[in-house]
Amino acid sequence: MTRNSRARTVLPFVVFFVLVAMTGFLQSWxxxxxxxxxxxxxxxxxxxVNVQWGYAGxxxxxxxxxxxxxxxxxxxxxxxxxxxxWDLGGPGVLFGIFILCATAAVTLAARTLVTGRAARAxxxxxxxxxxxxxxxxxxGPSTAAIExxxxxxxxxxxxxxxxxxxxxxVGGLLAAGAxxxxxxxxxGLRADYLAIATLGVSEIIIAVLMNEDWLARGxxxxxxxxxxxPYEVDMRxxxxxxxxxxxLGMAPIPLSSVVVKLAYVGLFAVVLGLILWLAxxxxxxxxxxxxRAVRDNEVxxxxxxxxxxxxxxxxxxxGSGIIGIAGAMLTTLDGQFTPSTYQPLRFTFLVxxxxxxxxxxxNWGATVGAFLVWFAxxxxxxVGTWLIDWTTIALGEDSEIRRHLLQNAAQMRHVVMGVLxxxxxxxxxxxIIPETDRT
Amino acid sequence: MEGFLNAIVLxxxxxxxxxxxxxxxxxxxxxxxxxxxxVLRFSNFAHGETMSIGAMVxxxxxxxxxxxxxxxxxxxxxxxxxxxxxxxxxxxxxxxDRLVYAYYREKRSEQVIxxxxxxxxxxxxxxxxxxxxxxNDQIFTDGARFVFSVRDFRDATGLDEGLALKTxxxxxxxxxxxxxxxxxxxxxxxxxGKSMRAYADNEDLAxxxxxxxxxxxxxxxxxxxTLAVIAGVLYGLxxxxxxxxxxxxxxxxFAAAIVGGLGSPVGAIVGxxxxxxxxxxxxxxxxxxxxHLLPDDWLPDGLAQLLGTEYKFAVAFVILVITLLIRPTGxxxxxxx
Numbered sequence: 001m002t003r004n005s006r007a008r009t010v011l012p013f014v015v016f017f018v019l020v021a022m023t024g025f026l027q028s029w030x031x032x033x034x035x036x037x038x039x040x041x042x043x044x045x046x047x048x049v050n051v052q053w054g055y056a057g058x059x060x061x062x063x064x065x066x067x068x069x070x071x072x073x074x075x076x077x078x079x080x081x082x083x084x085x086w087d088l089g090g091p092g093v094l095f096g097i098f099i100l101c102a103t104a105a106v107t108l109a110a111r112t113l114v115t116g117r118a119a120r121a122x123x124x125x126x127x128x129x130x131x132x133x134x135x136x137x138x139x140g141p142s143t144a145a146i147e148x149x150x151x152x153x154x155x156x157x158x159x160x161x162x163x164x165x166x167x168x169x170v171g172g173l174l175a176a177g178a179x180x181x182x183x184x185x186x187x188g189l190r191a192d193y194l195a196i197a198t199l200g201v202s203e204i205i206i207a208v209l210m211n212e213d214w215l216a217r218g219x220x221x222x223x224x225x226x227x228x229x230p231y232e233v234d235m236r237x238x239x240x241x242x243x244x245x246x247x248l249g250m251a252p253i254p255l256s257s258v259v260v261k262l263a264y265v266g267l268f269a270v271v272l273g274l275i276l277w278l279a280x281x282x283x284x285x286x287x288x289x290x291x292r293a294v295r296d297n298e299v300x301x302x303x304x305x306x307x308x309x310x311x312x313x314x315x316x317x318x319g320s321g322i323i324g325i326a327g328a329m330l331t332t333l334d335g336q337f338t339p340s341t342y343q344p345l346r347f348t349f350l351v352x353x354x355x356x357x358x359x360x361x362x363n364w365g366a367t368v369g370a371f372l373v374w375f376a377x378x379x380x381x382x383v384g385t386w387l388i389d390w391t392t393i394a395l396g397e398d399s400e401i402r403r404h405l406l407q408n409a410a411q412m413r414h415v416v417m418g419v420l421x422x423x424x425x426x427x428x429x430x431x432i433i434p435e436t437d438r439t
Numbered sequence: 440m441e442g443f444l445n446a447i448v449l450x451x452x453x454x455x456x457x458x459x460x461x462x463x464x465x466x467x468x469x470x471x472x473x474x475x476x477x478v479l480r481f482s483n484f485a486h487g488e489t490m491s492i493g494a495m496v497x498x499x500x501x502x503x504x505x506x507x508x509x510x511x512x513x514x515x516x517x518x519x520x521x522x523x524x525x526x527x528x529x530x531x532x533x534x535x536d537r538l539v540y541a542y543y544r545e546k547r548s549e550q551v552i553x554x555x556x557x558x559x560x561x562x563x564x565x566x567x568x569x570x571x572x573x574x575n576d577q578i579f580t581d582g583a584r585f586v587f588s589v590r591d592f593r594d595a596t597g598l599d600e601g602l603a604l605k606t607x608x609x610x611x612x613x614x615x616x617x618x619x620x621x622x623x624x625x626x627x628x629x630x631x632g633k634s635m636r637a638y639a640d641n642e643d644l645a646x647x648x649x650x651x652x653x654x655x656x657x658x659x660x661x662x663x664x665t666l667a668v669i670a671g672v673l674y675g676l677x678x679x680x681x682x683x684x685x686x687x688x689x690x691x692x693f694a695a696a697i698v699g700g701l702g703s704p705v706g707a708i709v710g711x712x713x714x715x716x717x718x719x720x721x722x723x724x725x726x727x728x729x730x731h732l733l734p735d736d737w738l739p740d741g742l743a744q745l746l747g748t749e750y751k752f753a754v755a756f757v758i759l760v761i762t763l764l765i766r767p768t769g770x771x772x773x774x775x776x
Contacts, residue, residue, distance in 0.1 A: 056721050057551070059554065061484075061550060077594070102768070132745075149773075185760055185764065186760075186763065187761060189767055190767075191550065191551045191554065192481065192482035192550065192554055193550075193697070193763060193767070195482065195484075195554060196690070196693045196694075196759070197756075197759065197760065197763065198484060199689070199690060199693075200690050200694070200752070200755070200756040200759060201756070203687070203752050203756070204752060204753045204756055205689055205749075207749055207750055208750075209750055209752065210750040211747060211750070236638075241717065262690060311526065333550070343683075344686060345561075345562065345565060345686070349558050349562060352555065352558060352560075353559075353562070356555060404573070405570075407573070408570045409570075410565060411566050411569035411574075411690070412570055413565035414562050414563070414565050414566025414569065415562070415563050415567060415570070416566075417562050417566075418559045418560065418562030418563030418564075418565075418566060419559075419563060421555070421559035421562065422539055422556060422559035422560070422563070425552070425555060425556055426539075426542060426561065429552075431761070439486040
């Protein structure tokens with residue numbers, strides 16, 4: 001039985017916090033806190049992937065899609081309702097969605113009634129096509145009406161106008177619901193089929209979010225989302241803030257931004273702590289032991305009477321739900337919902353790098369992996385630019401090559417991440433903080 | 440009768456010819472994926488970037504040739520530069536195999552580990568491409584634009600609708616045909632090709648029979664990279680070269696390979712056309728097509744489009760899911776999933 005020594009777990013965190021402190025002193029505390037916030041969000045995403053891959057060996061390459069669904073939840077929950085759009089197109093949209101759901105239900109019911117392969121396929125095709133035709137006929141005029149309402153600022157249904165923190169829960173539920181459907185279809189097949197299927201679903205989710213303007217304005221973005229923390233401008237007028245500024249001797253503008261970012265750090269740290277605690281409890285429980293048994297030898301676990309399919313589905317839903325929560329937090333932090341920024345390299349594969357580098361199967365490992373990898377991802381840009389600036393100085397100030405290289409220096413971060421992933425996978429396949437061997 | 444002919448010509452111009460060209464590009468890409476799967480048994484997520492980097496090198500050499508005034512008008516200069524792109528990419532892929540995959544092959548790691556390693560390779564390649572050529576669109580097509588244009592066709596046949604054939608489309612079709620024929624001759628007739636198929640069928644038995652596993656792997660990578668570069672360049676000629684696009688192409692390419700059956704070359708080709716035509720035909724607006732066939736008052740109000748063009752990925756995905764549900768081994772595969 002080899003357990004990690006305490007130092008092996010604590011040291012990487014110490015290194016990370018020293019790095020953030022150095023950023024604070026050398027660059028600025030605003031930058032350091034921005035990085036810290038993104039690190040916390042990334043850690044939650046990495047925990048979601050770790051639950052799926054580390055606990056159960058499921059390959060989810062659709063992280064981007066679940067993140068975006070979490071972001072959508074913020075719009076649906078927190079944005080004020082656009083009453084005019086609801087009056088014009090709300091009933092139509094609801095009816096269209098009802099037709100889609102009814103089609104799915106009727107099709108599934110019909111499939112159990114009809115026997116015979118060919119007949120089943122025929123019934124399914126006819127019902128699905130009819131349902132799609134009906135839904136598009138109903139949706140078309142309604143969405144057009146909604147998108148016509150004050151298109152420069154609104155042109156969508158808006159949300160429910162509820163507190164934004166509620167959206168974090170809804171984001172998790174939305175992603176978990178999507179994971180249920182995908183899991184029903186793709187789980188139980190070869191590992192690479194699940195990887196490809198999830199990648200495909202995430203692309204489609206992004207395509208829907210970018211093109212269905214009535215839902216969340218598509219590529220026109222939803223900006224100015226409500227915040228769970230006070231606005232800098234309002235804060236600067238308060239009594240306690242002026243006192244704080246005079247005590248610290250800092251200028252009010254940078255101080256207010258630091259305070260706001262610290263507030264986010266606090267909120268995110270609470271969520272991360274809660275999820276970490278739950279994940280650790282789950283890992284140590286009999287359920288966690290079953291999960292590991294299934295991962296390490298599916299056939300044997302099945303023979304022992306464990307329902308592998310059900311366990312896989314559950315872990316897939318839980319992991320995706322966690323990613324959805326992180327997605328909602330990310331959109332809240334940004335204060336805007338921008339579907340076009342979701343790129344698979346950044347939102348899916350980077351999270352995978354975090355989990356592999358940190359240590360799959362170990363929640364602390366995934367967390368510190370997310371911290372360090374996000375730090376490297378951000379700092380690779382200034383360091384890369386500086387490095388290229390320094391090495392190409394001999395080419396002269398107005399060299400075309402030098403200009404081009406400097407312009408694209410930020411892209412080197414992809415190379416750094418790829419090399420990092422490959423090196424860890426090869427030389428330390430269990431990551432920075434390896435999984436604890438339990439007997 | 441003339442209405443019917445017009446309708447057919449219209450559909451051919453906007454759906455069938457582009458679908459054939461796109462299908463050929465997908466088929467070449469899917470062939471590369473399927474060959475690697477047959478021999479190394481993993482889905483190579485870096486394949487899109489392999490296509491992209493090969494196309495990038497070809498573009499650089501094309502620009503060089505253009506600046507030297509070399510041209511094979513009316514054909515695009517990129518065809519001359521293609522061998523350079525292929526040689527570079529094959530060398531790069533073989534180097535990657537030595538540095539990355541060979542170790543896991545020796546250790547007989549699980550296929551999921553290969554999958555994750557290919558994500559690392561994808562990251563490195565994507566970074567290099569964006570660092571070198573930048574993330575923007577590049578246009579490198581030259582030579583004659585059309586073999587025959589809509590106007591030529593109309594003048595020749597006297598129909599209202601016209602059919603155009605772009606040079607790049609013809610080049611795509613011919614190149615794809617040559618590649619596929621050459622590949623099948625190689626796999627069916629040559630000793631090396633047969634040893635490759637034997638290795639794909641049963642690795643251990645083939646090795647015991649004296650087939651050199653290292654050689655088979657090298658050839659599989661070489662073929663896969665060659666096809667990837669050709670597919671990438673043809674796609675770039677037909678549309679335009681954009682680093683991001685190749686990552687988006689990964690889904691239809693995988694879908695094509697899976698529909699046909701991962702590991703089956705025939706399946707990859709059929710799958711490529713199935714996906715391409717499904718995408719094109721479901722996103723085509725049939726209004727004008729129906730206008731030639733139906734009386735005016737029967738016409739639908741809308742565009743008569745089943746699905747917006749933005750959702751063509753969804754078509755590839757739906758076909759993929761249907762395949763996974765009904766026949767997970769694909770259309771042309773004997774091996775179980």
